[in-house]
Amino acid sequence: MKTLLLPIAFFLAVCTGAHADPIAFIGVSVIPMDSERVVENQTVLVDGDRIVWIGPAEAAELPANARRIEAAGMYLMPGLAEMHGHIPPPNQSQAEIEKTLYLYLANGITTVRGMLGYPGQLALREQAKEGAIDSPTLYLAGPSFNGNSVSSPSQAADKVRAQVEEGWDLLKIHPGMTRAEFDSMAVTAKANGIDFGGHVPADVGLEHAIGMGQLTFDHLDGYVEYLFGADPEGVDEVALNEIVRQTLGAGAWVVPTMVLWETLYSVVDLDRLNAFPELVYAPPAARASWERQYRQRTSDPQFDREQNERVIDARMQVLSALHKAGAGILMGTDAPQQYSVPGFSLHREMQRMVDAGMSSYEVLRSGTVNVGTYFSAWDTFGQITEGHRADLILLTANPLESIGNVASRAGVMVRGTWYPEADIQVRLAAIAASYRQ
Numbered sequence: 001m002k003t004l005l006l007p008i009a010f011f012l013a014v015c016t017g018a019h020a021d022p023i024a025f026i027g028v029s030v031i032p033m034d035s036e037r038v039v040e041n042q043t044v045l046v047d048g049d050r051i052v053w054i055g056p057a058e059a060a061e062l063p064a065n066a067r068r069i070e071a072a073g074m075y076l077m078p079g080l081a082e083m084h085g086h087i088p089p090p091n092q093s094q095a096e097i098e099k100t101l102y103l104y105l106a107n108g109i110t111t112v113r114g115m116l117g118y119p120g121q122l123a124l125r126e127q128a129k130e131g132a133i134d135s136p137t138l139y140l141a142g143p144s145f146n147g148n149s150v151s152s153p154s155q156a157a158d159k160v161r162a163q164v165e166e167g168w169d170l171l172k173i174h175p176g177m178t179r180a181e182f183d184s185m186a187v188t189a190k191a192n193g194i195d196f197g198g199h200v201p202a203d204v205g206l207e208h209a210i211g212m213g214q215l216t217f218d219h220l221d222g223y224v225e226y227l228f229g230a231d232p233e234g235v236d237e238v239a240l241n242e243i244v245r246q247t248l249g250a251g252a253w254v255v256p257t258m259v260l261w262e263t264l265y266s267v268v269d270l271d272r273l274n275a276f277p278e279l280v281y282a283p284p285a286a287r288a289s290w291e292r293q294y295r296q297r298t299s300d301p302q303f304d305r306e307q308n309e310r311v312i313d314a315r316m317q318v319l320s321a322l323h324k325a326g327a328g329i330l331m332g333t334d335a336p337q338q339y340s341v342p343g344f345s346l347h348r349e350m351q352r353m354v355d356a357g358m359s360s361y362e363v364l365r366s367g368t369v370n371v372g373t374y375f376s377a378w379d380t381f382g383q384i385t386e387g388h389r390a391d392l393i394l395l396t397a398n399p400l401e402s403i404g405n406v407a408s409r410a411g412v413m414v415r416g417t418w419y420p421e422a423d424i425q426v427r428l429a430a431i432a433a434s435y436r437q
């Protein structure tokens with residue numbers, strides 16, 4: 001009898017072991033992100049990877065096994081997203097990949113749209129989903145479509161079908177494709193139900209890319225080229241209004257990555273970049289390479305900081321106009337990139353979005369509600385409401401009052417798994433120690 005029962009007990013333990021006890025945030029001020037509001041003294045119950053109940057703290061009937069997180073005086077908001085993120089390629093060690101994913105998570109980023117796929121990377125998406133690694137939920141673009149990887153319209157179509165077959169979530173567009181190749185890619189993508197986003201190849205141009213249904217325009221790629229084409233001296237208001245109108249009409253999204261462009265255009269002094277405290281979480285070789293590239297750019301005889309500053313100003317005008325018109329804006333920084341340390345860079349980006357005229361609430365929308373809308377065919381998340389994926393950030397100060405308060409973390413929840421801030425700090429310290437020279 002015993003020998004028969006043992007495997008059954010073992011089976012039950014395995015089945016139920018994955019299902020942790022429910023977790024309740026008690027007495028918290030909820031920022032649901034359905035409108036600009038704070039709902040005070042709520043209890044939020046999480047079971048498995050879902051938010052299962054929200055209501056006044058005094059009305060809560062919690063399961064006996066619920067783990068209580070006393071959160072009176074604190075704020076609970078949905079987790080954020082890095083919508084133009086990168087995950088180190090599989091030729092790097094699993095430890096390095098996991099550090100990068102943890103840096104996102106530690107900063108309250110619970111969703112990453114990986115914007116450059118490598119063969120083998122889809123396994124990581126599954127490990128994240130199963131909770132086998134500490135990671136945001138990953139949605140991954142496949143290997144890049146560009147001037148080198150695409151050689152003809154028919155080969156572009158084959159590449160689309162192959163990536164759909166492999167199970168990638170999105171096609172990543174880089175510069176270099178001809179218009180015929182781009183069109184073939186776009187038509188085949190549409191026929192196969194996969195979206196494409198990223199850059200705008202020069203031969204294609206922004207208007208044509210919008211017309212062909214490109215879903216996201218990352219780095220505001222193509223916008224400044226379009227505007228400066230109309231008036232090299234600066235931003236032509238008529239052209240700006242026209243391109244904003246087309247963006248809205250097509251329902252396209254933009255991922256502005258403002259801070260990265262300021263770095264790449266070297267309009268920020270190197271000393272200021274090198275003083276970023278989060279550089280302790282970047283590998284020394286990466287830091288050295290970022291500094292080397294900065295020095296190379298600025299020592300080029302063609303380097304013209306004033307012209308670059310005009311481009312950066314134009315980008316701020318574009319973001320402001322898109323925002324005022326109600327275009328879909330998604331939060332993203334292109335981390336890990338030059339001086340863009342995963343997770344930490346998002347806090348800098350949010351400040352620049354405020355500088356472009358967005359309120360704190362609107363900035364938070366770009367990383368929560370908008371992301372949920374963008375991924376609505378995949379899952380339900382981005383707000384604090386029953387049935388949504390339990391991706392949450394617990395804060396000690398109200399982020400609607402000041403965007404800087406997003407850094408006042410007390411903990412992060414990813415798909416129902418709770419990471420208290422004390423644990424996060426221990427792991428961050430270990431990551432920093434691994435990079436200390």
Ligand SMILES: [Zn+2]
Pocket residue numbers: 084086115334
């Ligand atoms: Zn990128």
